[in-house]
Amino acid sequence: MNIFRKIIKQSTLILMSFMFIAQPAFGATIQEMQDQINNKQQQKLEAEQLSHGLGVVASGIAGEIQLLSNQIASIQAQIDINTAKQDDLTKQIDSAVKRLGEQKDLLSANIRSMYIEGDISPLEMIASSKNLGDFVDKQEYRDRIKENISSTMDEIERLKKQLDEQRREVTKILDDQKTLRGTLDQKNTEASAKLAGVNQDKAAFDAQVKEQSSQIAVLRAQQRAANAKLGGSAVAGDPAKGGYPAKWANAPQDSLVDSWGMYNRECVSYTAWKVYQSGRHMPYWGGRGNANQWPANARAAGIPVDGAPRVGDVAVSMAGYYGHVMYVEAVSGSSVYVSQYNYAVNGEYSEMWISSAGLEFIHF
The missing domain is CATH 1.10.287 (Helix Hairpins)
Structure with missing residues (x-):
């Protein structure tokens, strides 16, 4: 042929x-x-x-x-x-x-x-x-x-x-x-x-x-x-971009697949890296990597999910078609300080304070 x-x-x-x-x-x-x-x-x-x-x-x-x-x-x-x-x-x-x-x-x-x-x-x-x-x-x-x-x-x-x-x-x-x-x-x-x-x-x-x-x-x-409804104002934050590896951070968005089967410079790739960086186990969720799928994926893997934030959790917003995941850096009352990628759907790193109301938190 x-x-x-x-x-x-x-x-x-x-x-x-x-x-x-x-x-x-x-x-x-x-x-x-x-x-x-x-x-x-x-x-x-x-x-x-x-x-x-x-x-x-x-x-x-x-x-x-x-x-x-x-x-x-x-x-x-x-x-x-x-x-x-x-x-x-x-x-x-x-x-x-x-x-x-x-x-x-x-x-x-x-x-x-x-x-x-x-x-x-x-x-x-x-x-x-x-x-x-x-x-x-x-x-x-x-x-x-x-x-x-x-x-x-x-x-x-x-x-x-x-x-x-x-x-x-x-x-x-x-x-x-x-x-x-x-x-x-x-x-x-x-x-x-x-x-x-x-x-x-x-x-x-x-x-x-x-x-x-x-x-x-x-x-x-x-x-x-949908992300904008989370409230707060995103800032550039850590110049090191939360420690996200340069090989993924410097490549064009969605041009590479990370160690967990997720596209680079997406929110899911960043939070997966943060969990791994902290020494905890990050399951391979490639092909099931949309943010709003993470709570169900976590429950299926026996990982606790609830509405009570803790430092080191992955915060999940179910809004929008894809949803959005963030890494919890600090907790203050009903607010959490998060680091994230792709908040503005532009593949960039940022940090912000947001309300914890309506979010789910995965305790890896």
Whole structure:
């Protein structure tokens, strides 16, 4: 299976899967909804990769079409040259045929003249001549005329045969060139149809990427709004960004996966690191890493979850599609001081005081 067929097969599967997951499933559980949201980034990435692959295929086909177009132009130029040669040879043959006819007419007239004179007796021919020399000159003149006409006719016949042979050769070359031109035209038509199909598939994936990017942007905006309801004002805080490893902190957001299967510079990646940094066990929750899934994940792992904050807890906000997790640095009455990543959905580190009301706290 060549790359074009592989990409088309993958394209069809991805498009079909997108048709089934792109529409929100009303009545679905939170877990099911989160699974759909979690798939969007992966679907977008796959669509981008397939679009890029189709772009490479399209570029290759376009190059093939350009090569075919150049070959067609070259063979057409040769066809034009040989057609002109064929026309010129035809004109030369027609001229030779005309000259041959004229010489035949002249020979016929000369033969008729000699035939008429042949009815006159030699004595009468001598008598009609001025002298014997005149008689001999007339006889020699008729013989020379006959020889010249015969020679000219032979020359014209040879020329006509030569021209006919040249025209046959040129005609054969033209037929071969026209056949080749037809083959190239057919290949060009097929390649153009293939290119149109690839471009159509690529456009479908580009539209899918655009739609998914729009949906992700909406979800992030909703998450920012949900995070803002936590209250308080975020500050830059610790220049060391809570000790979050530089290999993840300095890489573009979501470009790497951390040790717990979570994307870098997300709130879940940071809090997982903080739990691990404190010497406690942090379970591997990759693939189940949305913040609002952590309370259920913790309970399933036998880790206590309640509404009473303690230093070192992971605070969980269930607001928004993704929710938000923070690391509790200090507790003061009904307020907690937290460190976090991606509060403003921008992949940055920050710290803030917030109310503990409405939050869940995981006691790792």
